[in-house]
Amino acid sequence: MxxxxxxxxxxxxxxxxxxxxxxxxxPYLSSGLLYRAATWAALEHGLTLDTPQAGRTLAQLLTGWEERGQPLRLRPLTEGNQVWQAERDLTEHLHTARIDAQVSAAAVLPELRDWVNAQLQGLTPPFLAEGRDMGSTVFPQAERKFYLYATPRVRAERRVLERHQDLESVEAALKLRDERDARQSAPALDAVHIDTGSGTLPEIIAQVMSHLPA
Ligand code: C5P
Known part of the structure; x- marks a missing residue:
């Protein structure tokens, strides 16, 4: 499944x-964490993301690691996904304001989208895949699809609990990322839409579960 x-x-x-x-x-697969890790790799290597050759250069970096036996890999642990490169756990570097600000620029590169999709499609079900285009593009054959949304204010209020920034700037950054991610974020036509601002986490989980076979 x-x-x-x-x-x-x-x-x-x-x-x-x-x-x-x-x-x-x-297991669940966080596709966003792979986009974040590739963005981190690009920034670490001084790669400029808004040039015509950025996608090719980033893909070369990722496949170069692969060829040297040091691949960037998602570890889909149920308690929280991690990304490792060879023996190094990169996870703690991936949820920062710096990566938040840059990740959309990397995520529009077709070469990076192909690389992330190949990583995910190479995994054996059953699993739950989470992201922007999992139901629409990467796993159109999925048995059940969900699309979660909430107002920018509700989302910003959640985010300030994780990032020590003020509400207004967090909300502005989220709206900007929504705009930049819009192209790959259209919900699958057969997805169930759920407003996550209208309940507690256990209630939203129960709502999703109610649409799944017992
Ligand atoms: O899910 P998260 O917010 O961590 O994703 C980080 C970024 O990765 C998004 O803002 C988006 O640019 C990109 N992304 C994407 N497609 C996905 C998952 C994430 O473009 N399936």
Whole structure:
């Protein structure tokens, strides 16, 4: 079985995905974490993301690591996904304001989208895949698809609990990321839409579970 949960930034996707995956006893895959890790790699290597050759250069960096036996890999642990490169856990570097600000520029590069999609499609179901285009593009064959949303204010209020920034600037940054991510964020036509501002985390998880086979 494949279940997909897509949605806008800070819509609660990861927490809901993790809770649902735990209830189903299957792993969840955070596609956003792979985009974040590739962005981190690009920045570490001084790669400028808005040039015509950026996608090719970033893909070469990622496949170069692969060829040297030091691949960038998602570890889809149920309690929280990690990304490792060879023996190095990169996870703690990936949820920063710096990566938030740059990740959309990397995520529009077709070469990076192909690389992320190939990583995910190479994994064996059952799993729950979480991101922006999991139901629409990467796993159109998924048995159940969900799309999570909430107002920018609700999402910003959640995010300030994780990032020590003021509400106004967090909300502005989220709206900007929504605009930049719009192209790859259209919900799958057959997704169930859920407003995560209208309930607690256990209630939203229960709502998703009510659409899944017992
Ligand atoms: O889910 P999260 O907010 O961590 O994703 C980080 C970024 O990765 C998004 O803002 C978006 O630019 C990109 N992304 C994407 N497609 C996905 C998942 C994430 O473009 N399936």
């Amino acid at each position: 494949i279940v997909t949960i897509d949605g806008v930034a800070a819509s609660g996707k990861s927490s809901v995905a993790s809770g649902v995956a735990r209830a189903l006893n299957i």
